[in-house]
Amino acid sequence: MENTNFIVIFLNWLxxxxxxxxxxxxxxxxxxxxMIAGIGPGIGQGYAAGKGAEATSTNPKGSKHSTMIMLLGAxxxxxxxxxxxxxxxILLFGNPLIKQDGxxxxxxxxxxxAxxxMIAGIGPGIGQGYAAGKGxxxxxxxxxxxxxxxxxxxxxxxxxxxxxxxxxxxxxILMYANPLVTGHQSTIIVAAxxLGAxxxMIAGIGPGIGQGYAAGKGTEATGKRPKYQSNVxxxxxxxxxxxxxxxxxxxxxxxxLMFANPLMKLL
Amino acid sequence: xxxxxxKxxxxxxxxxxxxxxMIAGIGPGIGQGYAAGKGAEGVGRQPxxxxxxxxxxxxxxxxxETTGIYGLIIALVLLFANPLVKLLQ
Numbered sequence: 001m002e003n004t005n006f007i008v009i010f011l012n013w014l015x016x017x018x019x020x021x022x023x024x025x026x027x028x029x030x031x032x033x034x035m036i037a038g039i040g041p042g043i044g045q046g047y048a049a050g051k052g053a054e055a056t057s058t059n060p061k062g063s064k065h066s067t068m069i070m071l072l073g074a075x076x077x078x079x080x081x082x083x084x085x086x087x088x089x090i091l092l093f094g095n096p097l098i099k100q101d102g103x104x105x106x107x108x109x110x111x112x113x114a115x116x117x118m119i120a121g122i123g124p125g126i127g128q129g130y131a132a133g134k135g136x137x138x139x140x141x142x143x144x145x146x147x148x149x150x151x152x153x154x155x156x157x158x159x160x161x162x163x164x165x166x167x168x169x170x171x172x173i174l175m176y177a178n179p180l181v182t183g184h185q186s187t188i189i190v191a192a193x194x195l196g197a198x199x200x201m202i203a204g205i206g207p208g209i210g211q212g213y214a215a216g217k218g219t220e221a222t223g224k225r226p227k228y229q230s231n232v233x234x235x236x237x238x239x240x241x242x243x244x245x246x247x248x249x250x251x252x253x254x255x256x257l258m259f260a261n262p263l264m265k266l267l
Numbered sequence: 268x269x270x271x272x273x274k275x276x277x278x279x280x281x282x283x284x285x286x287x288x289m290i291a292g293i294g295p296g297i298g299q300g301y302a303a304g305k306g307a308e309g310v311g312r313q314p315x316x317x318x319x320x321x322x323x324x325x326x327x328x329x330x331x332e333t334t335g336i337y338g339l340i341i342a343l344v345l346l347f348a349n350p351l352v353k354l355l356q
Contacts, residue, residue, distance in 0.1 A: 032345070038334030039334075047298055048330075049324060053302060063319055081337060092344060093350050
């Protein structure tokens with residue numbers, strides 16, 4: 001840290017503050033980042049609302065039933081928005097970071113990284129909303145046989161939630177048990193690794209959208225041919241498992257950065 | 268420029284956080300726009316069901332509004348009822 005570039009100057013400026021002030025400021029930024037996840041449910045539930053309006057116009061008599069399925073699916077699509085809200089509220093009103101021992105700068109970065117990780121919630125929100133719209137459509141086309149298609153919608157939506165759950169886990173680790181806050185030799189590497197652990201989780205947007213699309217198409221197919229529900233589910237789950245891979249990669253890298261960081265050994 | 272105090276840093280970061288939170292508004296905008304389009308399409312196809320269609324559309328759009336409201340609440344908390352400054356003492 002002998003040389004003075006703008007990063008060193010910036011870090012030294014940050015370190016000139018009281019540790020508490022640094023962590024609280026970062027918590028405010030982290031809370032803001034977490035709320036960006038709200039994009040997802042907004043898009044997804046809007047799609048479901050559109051499908052609900054469409055179903056009401058194509059089958060006015062069955063609109064009560066199709067609207068109920070729409071609200072059920074939209075309720076699931078709300079999950080990621082609620083999770084992010086909870087993380088933001090914890091950062092603002094029950095901040096666990098200011099009580100932690102360790103490097104103030106790393107703890108501050110943990111707060112921001114936790115918020116960034118929650119951005120992944122965009123994915124499940126969009127995907128589950130699409131599934132909700134398709135569930136509503138299937139219910140209006142075939143009101144008597146909507147049970148099998150609704151089941152596929154619920155199952156597919158549950159799978160689409162996984163990447164959002166991964167992000168929640170990483171955010172909670174960062175806030176309550178980041179292993180990097182104590183006992184290290186290079187502040188800059190540890191701070192950047194912590195930030196990277198949060199940024200990696202943004203990948204969860206993809207699996208969330210993709211698996212939700214698969215859930216919607218599975219729901220649509222089951223609505224048309226309920227007899228083949230088990231075949232549809234098998235294919236849907238297989239495809240969703242493949243769509244999950246990049247989310248798993250991100251989770252692995254995030255965990256490696258925090259718990260088995262290879263970069264310190266290279267110093 | 269005057270020296271920046273810890274309190275000033277927390278307040279400045281709160282302003283950034285409030286701005287970031289509002290990015291969530293992208294979602295409800297896109298989603299509700301789609302709902303409005305489908306509602307218009309439905310009324311065009313089935314004019315006599317206009318009341319029902321609009322009701323369903325608005326019900327769904329209200330659900331889609333929630334995450335935008337969450338973002339707004341967090342931003343307003345950061346600006347007008349900042350809990351972080353109180354933790355500094």
